[in-house]
Amino acid sequence: MQVNQEFRPTIAAFCCNWCSYAGADLAGTNRLQYPADVKIIRIPCSCRLNPLFILRAFQRGADGVILCGCHPGDCHYTTGNYYARRRMTLLFSMLDYLGIERERTRVEWVSAAEGAKFAETMNEFVSTVARLGENRRLEDLRCKSE
Amino acid sequence: MQERVKAKAIELLESGCRVLGWKAGEFFYDVTPAVFTSREEIERDFVFNPFCGANQSKYLIAESRRGGRVAAFLKPCDTYSFQQLQKEHRILRENVYAVGVQCPGMCDMDALRAAGLRGVTGAEDRGEKLLVHTLRGDREVDRSLALSERCRVCKSKKLLDCDEMIGQQGEELVSTRFTEVERLEAMTPEERFAFWRGELSRCIRCNACRNVCPACSCEKCVFDNPASGAENKAPASSFEENLFHIIRAFHVAGRCTDCGECSRVCPQHIPLHLLNRKFIKDINQLYGPYQAGADLETRPPLVDFQQDDPEPSIVGERGTNP
Numbered sequence: 001m002q003v004n005q006e007f008r009p010t011i012a013a014f015c016c017n018w019c020s021y022a023g024a025d026l027a028g029t030n031r032l033q034y035p036a037d038v039k040i041i042r043i044p045c046s047c048r049l050n051p052l053f054i055l056r057a058f059q060r061g062a063d064g065v066i067l068c069g070c071h072p073g074d075c076h077y078t079t080g081n082y083y084a085r086r087r088m089t090l091l092f093s094m095l096d097y098l099g100i101e102r103e104r105t106r107v108e109w110v111s112a113a114e115g116a117k118f119a120e121t122m123n124e125f126v127s128t129v130a131r132l133g134e135n136r137r138l139e140d141l142r143c144k145s146e
Numbered sequence: 147m148q149e150r151v152k153a154k155a156i157e158l159l160e161s162g163c164r165v166l167g168w169k170a171g172e173f174f175y176d177v178t179p180a181v182f183t184s185r186e187e188i189e190r191d192f193v194f195n196p197f198c199g200a201n202q203s204k205y206l207i208a209e210s211r212r213g214g215r216v217a218a219f220l221k222p223c224d225t226y227s228f229q230q231l232q233k234e235h236r237i238l239r240e241n242v243y244a245v246g247v248q249c250p251g252m253c254d255m256d257a258l259r260a261a262g263l264r265g266v267t268g269a270e271d272r273g274e275k276l277l278v279h280t281l282r283g284d285r286e287v288d289r290s291l292a293l294s295e296r297c298r299v300c301k302s303k304k305l306l307d308c309d310e311m312i313g314q315q316g317e318e319l320v321s322t323r324f325t326e327v328e329r330l331e332a333m334t335p336e337e338r339f340a341f342w343r344g345e346l347s348r349c350i351r352c353n354a355c356r357n358v359c360p361a362c363s364c365e366k367c368v369f370d371n372p373a374s375g376a377e378n379k380a381p382a383s384s385f386e387e388n389l390f391h392i393i394r395a396f397h398v399a400g401r402c403t404d405c406g407e408c409s410r411v412c413p414q415h416i417p418l419h420l421l422n423r424k425f426i427k428d429i430n431q432l433y434g435p436y437q438a439g440a441d442l443e444t445r446p447p448l449v450d451f452q453q454d455d456p457e458p459s460i461v462g463e464r465g466t467n468p
Contacts, residue, residue, distance in 0.1 A: 051396050052368060055389045072453065082451035085458060090399055090428055090448075092461040094392060097330065097424050099339025107458040137339055140385040 009063035009129040011038045013122070014053065016046045018076035019111045020068030026115030034122035046070070046107075047080030051091045054105065058138035064104045064129035068118070071109040081109070100137050103128050147247075147271065150312055151194040151219060154245060156185060163217040163243055166205055168198045174268045175255040179205055181216075194219070196271050199252040199294060201405045203227035203237075204360040210238040218242060221249040222316060223296075225306040226403040227360040230439030232307075233446075234401070236363060246305030248313025254294030256415070261291045296406030296419065299323035306440070323404065327423050342388075348414040349387035355408035355418050361398035361438075368393070395421035400429060400448040403439040432456055 015021040021042050027034065043049060046069025054065045067088060075081045088107050096102045108121045155165045159182065169180040169191040177197045182188045203224050209216040220228055225246060231237045253276060258266055265281035269292075276289050290298075301323060303316025330338055356362045356369065368374045369390065395402075395418075404426060408418040429436055433447045433455070 052374070052389075052393055055392060059385050059389060079451065082453070082455065083449070085455055086433070086448060086451055087396075088458040089432065089456060089460060090425060091392075091396060092458050093428050094396065094421070094424060096335070096461050097338065097421075098342045098388065098392070099335045099337070101335065102462045105458075138385060138388065 007130060007133060008035075008037050009126060009132075009134075010061055011035075011064045011066065011122075011126055011129060012057040012062040013038050013040045014043050014046075014049050014065070014067045015040050015110075016069040016076075016081075017042055017044050019070040019074070020108075020118060022112035023068070023110045023114050023118040026112065027119040028115075030115050032115060032119035034119040035126045037126055038122050045075065045077055045080040046084040047075075047077070049084060049088075051087065054091065055138065058104075058135055059140040061135075061139065063132070063135040064106075064125060066106045066108060066121075066125050068108050068110045068121070071111055074111065101132050103132055104135065104138075147313070148194045151247060152188065152192050154310075154312060155182065155188050155192055155217070155219075158217040158243060158245070159183075159185060159188060163215045164209070164212075165192075166202055166209060166216055166218040167192050167194070168200070169193060173255075175253075181205075181209065194247075196250075196253040196269065196276060196289070196292070197255075199254070199410055201227055201358070201360055201407045203231055204358070204363060206242055207231060207236045207363055210241040213241075215241050215243055217245060219245050219247050219312075220305070220308065221247055221252070222303050222305050223249075223300075223403065223405045225304075225308060226302070226437070226439035227405055228439070229307050229442060230401060230403055231360060231363070233439070233442050244308045244310075246308030246311040246315075248305070248311070248316065249303060250289065251293045251297035251300060253289065253292040254297075254410070257292050257294055258287075261287060263287070294406070294410065296323075296404075296409070299325075301404060301437075324423060324427050326417075327420055327427055330420065330424075345416050346387040346391055348416055349391070350414060351387065351390065352413060354411045354413065356394060358407045358411045359394075359398065360403070360405065360407070361401045362394065391418065391421060395425060398422065399425040400436070400446045401438050402426065403437070432460075 024040055046067055049067055057065050069081045072081055092105050106125055110118050155167055159165050165182040167182055168177045170193050171178045175197045177193055179200050179202055201224050202218050202220055206218055232239055263278055266278055268279040270277040274289055275286050276292050278285050278287055299321050300319055301321040302318040304318050305311055305315055402422045406419050429447045436447050
């Protein structure tokens with residue numbers, strides 16, 4: 001999206017209900033700032049993230065997609081994030097293989113107590129994606145609002 | 147070989163099985179899988195020639211559930227898919243009589259064309275050689291010249307889980323099947339993007355790759371669901387084919403036996419096997435060697451984990467795509 005000539009990326013952040021989503025809450029109550037470009041989507045576990053969701057987010061205009069889940073070993077459902085980790089590793093490698101910029105996707109483990117880490121991660125990710133510019137390689141023109 | 151397979155088909159039919167085999171298609175090279183239920187049909191239509199590349203295991207999902215016994219002729223790569231489908235509880239093994247057929251590699255019309263043969267009207271098996279009939283007379287060529295890509299880099303000639311064998315049991319081979327993947331990995335992201343855009347933009351979304359794939363046998367598919375936003379048959383935007391092929395390859399990751407059917411049936415000649423092989427190569431590298439369908443016990447890599455698996459950020463840290 002272009003506002004006042006300055007490029008603002010659209011970021012889809014899939015956050016696990018049991019950790020990162022609460023981490024985002026904590027960042028809020030602590031008055032920690034992170035860009036409003038981040039659109040948080042709550043999921044019950046990082047393992048719930050179907051690779052199709054990531055591609056659909058890109059298709060519908062996201063410039064970057066980040067998955068936040070519980071630290072390995074801390075999953076609310078014991079092992080969900082281990083499976084998510086394998087899936088995302090393979091998916092990101094495939095996107096890279098297809099020539100998609102590898103900085104557009106990321107996985108970060110953020111617990112409910114890490115509000116500061118959440119804000120810091122989002123600040124850093126938004127500036128990385130902003131530097132890359134608009135997502136052209138995975139976009140679908142029919143889905144874009146502008 | 148043709149006579150031995152045909153005789154065995156008649157024998158099995160008379161012992162009370164339906165027979166899953168091949169019959170001639172419109173052209174000599176588009177041999178089609180078919181189920182035979184009478185001796186007359188077999189004598190008239192049954193063929194087994196160097197163009198019988200189709201993987202028969204997928205048809206056993208439905209055939210093994212129709213009641214009665216079905217006999218099938220399986221090549222080594224078919225037996226990998228056969229065993230993988232058993233592992234997923236898709237095939238009722240007790241209803242299948244599997245006859246393993248030794249495979250010297252299957253031929254491909256495109257390979258014949260690439261070898262400079264024109265006006266080809268037929269081909270006959272001569273063991274190491276292939277007798278090719280053309281409009282300008284017959285020519286004998288080396289079978290290796292006519293082999294399809296997947297057979298040139300064959301991973302295994304071993305027949306798994308057969309009730310009977312025709313010909314010799316083979317061995318697992320040292321394959322160079324990842325060479326092309328490595329070549330792509332060595333490119334810059336821009337070059338890779340250009341390569342895949344060039345290939346995938348030819349996709350006409352005929353769904354042949356999905357329909358022929360033994361691993362792609364779900365009864366419900368996201369690409370048939372109008373609510374998924376991904377079901378469009380007509381590729382209206384450049385993203386469409388990317389999404390379809392990434393998701394399809396991902397869904398068979400860890401289950402794909404690398405039989406190469408997707409690339410064989412693609413009417414646009416898109417090298418789809420390179421997507422599957424990338425996943426296979428990554429799985430081998432990151433989570434230890436794994437061959438789908440090689441056995442019935444080991445856990446598939448995507449429904450398994452280790453506590454010290456690499457983090458997804460390894461994709462960026464590895465520098466060039468390894």
